[in-house]
Structure formats: structure tokens, C-alpha cells
Amino acid sequence: MVAVGVGAAGCGMPEDPNYGVFESEVAVGTYTTSTCSTSVVVGLSKQIAEEIGCMNPGALVKFTPSANLRLTSNAVLPYLGAGAKTDLEKVAADRVVQVNSAFRTVAQQYLIYRWFQLGRCGIPAAATPGRSNHEGGRALDLQNYSSVIPAMAARGWSHNIPNDPVHFEHLGSPDIRGRDVLAFQRLWNRNNPADKIAEDGAYGPATEARLRAAPATGFPxxxxxxxxxxxxxxxxxxxxxxxxxGAKASFAVTIKNTGIVEWPATTTLVVAGGGTSELYDSDTWTSAKEVGAIGAAVAPGANGIVTIDVLAPMVTEETPVFTQFSLSNAGTSFGTINIAVTVTPNGDEGTSGDADDAHDDNDVMGGCSTGGSPASWAALLIPALLAFRRRRRG
Structure with missing residues (x-):
């Protein structure tokens, strides 16, 4: 059966209690000490990406995973500039491309930078938030980089960053670093009219304080x-x-019902397309094609937390595994949930999917940012007082 909780995504409190009005949500700052995957801020990150799309149409376009275009973890945010997206999909038309990292938001970069500062999650180096190449919308890290270098080069993807073999840059696309900071500032002000901050695209103490306090699942x-x-x-x-x-893992997936009808408790989580999943766990799934019924209704506008237990296949080399699930009831699909994970024989399952990002500096390849001029500051942050415990099956 699928375990479902209905309501808010969590009960953590922000590091800065004076900022914001999101007491029932888990704040971004909570996750500096309690996880190693930026997938915990995917809701806020999607809002930031969408806000950039509103400000600059075409600056970020979503790409869709496929049999050839594979995501290696749930932390991958599948957005790129329009030209970069097109050229990536052309490469993936006739070969497998395994994506470790694509566009990254200031919320994700904040977590990566804090993990680096705290010596957590295997992060060897990290740019300050607002200055990562991946915030520019034209960078990729590829797991199978060595097999696609010529094909990527033929489509405008540069691969000449020293000591960072996984990294590619689409130099024909604009570098939009700073736009994600501006997008966050706009979202904050929209939701906090009594606590507005400057909308200048610059990452400084005021923006960081609000980012720590922002709801990880996104603003109302x-x-x-x-x-x-x-x-x-x-x-x-x-x-x-x-x-x-051969290891087991649990994924607590928070999903919001943005439709106009309730999802009944009998709604089932099945493998999309009627196929089977390599992540099948015989102890908890109904079958290799179905995880089970959600067990609790989710009303329009409400959040539900679906816990999916998985069993990793036996492999001898790093292998990305991806499954798309469908929320279905009586022939109606309410939407899909993608689960991506890399099965690694190297014993580094406590490592972030962004740990291979050895080069994450501010001015690689001479890119010109179209955002503001981010401020640099070195104040260390106070770790979160409350650690959000993962919701697991009993």
C-alpha cells in the first residue's frame, strides 16, 4: 500500500521567525542539516523557474525525460534556455544522455553551498548562491559524459572546463545568472507585502534571510x-x-492537488504506460506494475504525502534508474510522479547528486549575466534548529 498524509508538507519552523507567514510549512533552511538532495526544494524551484519564464519568455524551457534523455536523480530540475534545450534533445535523439544536473535555482544552490560549508554530502566545492554556472540556464553535468563529447560538441555544447569532466556549457545561449535571484525576490514580495525586499537580482543578507525562511514546497x-x-x-x-x-530506500513525495476534483482514497499509483519498474519492491508493492492505493482522499488545493518504497536492482557500475508513475482512478489519470535515482556500487549513497560539480565558479567561459550584480558576502549561517524527520513507513 501507499502511505499518504494529507495537509501541510511539514511542521518545521524557519531559522528567522520574524520573516514570513509560513509557519505551517517546512522552511528551506531546515534542510541544511537533514538531507543531501535538493529535491526537497523542487516545489519552490519550479516556481522560480516559472517566474523566470514570465519575466523572460524562452529564457527557461522545460525538457521531458525520455528513453534516451535520462535524469539520474530527483534533484535534477529539467529546464534550460530554449536553444540549449533544442540542442540537447537533438543529441539525445539517437543516443543516451544521462543528466546529473541542469538548471539550478538559488534555493538549490543555497543548500549545496551550506552543505559544502558544513562539510556535508560529499560536496568538494560550491559557488555562492546566485553565481553558479548552473543558475545560468545553459550548463549541464552528464554522468556518461565521455561517450557523448563529440555529439555534444556538434550541437554547440562546450566541454573545455579543466578538472570538471562532467560539465558542459551551451555557449550560444545567454547566461541568465541573477534572474533566479530576482524571481525569488518577486515571489517573496508577492506573498509578503508587509515584508518586501529589493527586487534587484543581487544575493545579499536580506535575500538570504528570506530564502532560509521560504517554504520549501513553494509559496501560496x-x-x-x-x-x-x-x-x-x-x-x-x-x-x-x-x-x-540491493538496498531499499523510501521516497516521501509531497504532491499538491491543483485540480478541481478530489482524488479518492482508491486512487492507485501505477507504473505509467502499463510497464514494470526496476525499482519494484515485492514487500510493499501490489505488483511490479502497481505500488498500491493511496488510502486517503486528497481534496483540491490540499497536499498529500505519498511514500514509495523501492528496491535497487543489482548492478556492477553506476546505473541511473527512472520510473514514471501515474495517479489513476477508474480510468482517469490525475498526473504523474517521476522517481529517479542512481544505483552506485561505490557506497556513496549518502552523497548529493551534485557532488560531482567540481567546478562551479562565477565567470567560466566569460559568460555575461543578464541579471543583477550579485553581492558577495561571507557571513556563516546559523544551522537550522529543527531537523525535519523523513516520513517513512512503519
């Missing part, structure tokens, strides 16, 4: 120009980026 009011293509909006995935062969 997101991008005003965007529309959802399905009723199930995944706003958080709490689980590992990497697991060992």
Missing part, C-alpha cells in the same frame, strides 16, 4: 503567467540521490 502564490499541465503538482521529494545495489 506562484508565477502568475504559468498554467499547470496536470492536476498533480510534485512540490517535494525527500529521499536519496544514490543508493547501493
Amino acid at each position: 502564490a506562484g508565477a502568475t503567467c504559468s498554467t499547470r499541465d496536470q492536476a498533480a503538482d510534485v512540490v517535494m521529494i525527500d529521499g536519496p540521490d544514490k543508493i547501493a545495489p
